[in-house]
Amino acid sequence: MSEVSECAVERETEHDQLLFDVFAQRCPSRATLEHLTGRWGVLAMAALHDGTFRFNELRRRVHGVSEKMLAQTLQALERDGFVHREAQHTIPPKVEYSLTDRGKRTAALLVELIHDVEAQMPDVIAANQRYDAAKNG
Amino acid sequence: MSEVSECAVERETEHDQLLFDVFAQRCPSRATLEHLTGRWGVLAMAALHDGTFRFNELRRRVHGVSEKMLAQTLQALERDGFVHREAQHTIPPKVEYSLTDRGKRTAALLVELIHDVEAQMPDVIAANQRYDAAKNG
């Protein structure tokens, strides 16, 4: 009954490319996409698009993120190779986060999305009001 | 102690534009961004980028989404004016979902992101293995 979709990671096409599909439930691309588009993933990537930052600098940039979630988010992004982490084992510790080349490419897309959303906000707020009025009216 | 950042929605710049900032904790743009980038938001938008679909058609396209979450996601996207909902009050009911013009623009960016991620997956998987090896080695 409960069918679980998989992507054909293992199979190769005639063009020697692997097939990944975010619409397939168990495709690893879905997890990666979530790391990038999760609540804090987008913001961390966009913040790092502006340069290299220390852990607590990022925390101050991304208002509202907890230490736990920022650490968790950065670890996932580092594991996926979007973020580079460089730690100096001094006291107090100094850890610098930056984007990898691959991360920079993807971050550019996310920044574009953010700007698009910010620019649309007046329309979004108007749409919200229309929707709520239609419901309660 | 706990400072909460707000965006200057109310203030206007000299160019007569409103200021929205997703990095500010209480800026409404952050909620909107989350509707789009949330786990199911991206996939719903990308699915609708291919055309008009009924509720259960979407559910079959976006593998793994529950009815509850799909309904919730579509309602948020409709309220924000990204998605258009057209219901025929027949029995059985027929409800068709499609993207608004604004939604189409934003969906294009999300689809671009998805393709970028899918294309990077071989590198991501390699990065995962390197990360795990470095940790357990």
Added chain:
DNA sequence: AGACTGCACTAACTTTTAGAAAGTGCAACC
């Protein structure tokens, strides 16, 4: 000198959210 803050986290606990399962009411299909 002694208290306080900052550094980059992790661990334990609580609250919020997501997901799973069942219910709705009717009609077409077998």
Added chain:
DNA sequence: GGTTGCACTTTCTAAAAGTTAGTGCAGTCT
């Protein structure tokens, strides 16, 4: 006449997010 499909909502449980506290040492403030 039993099953399935339609588009949801409601209830309950499992998972995720958020909150708080702790680490160990060095600078800053008083």
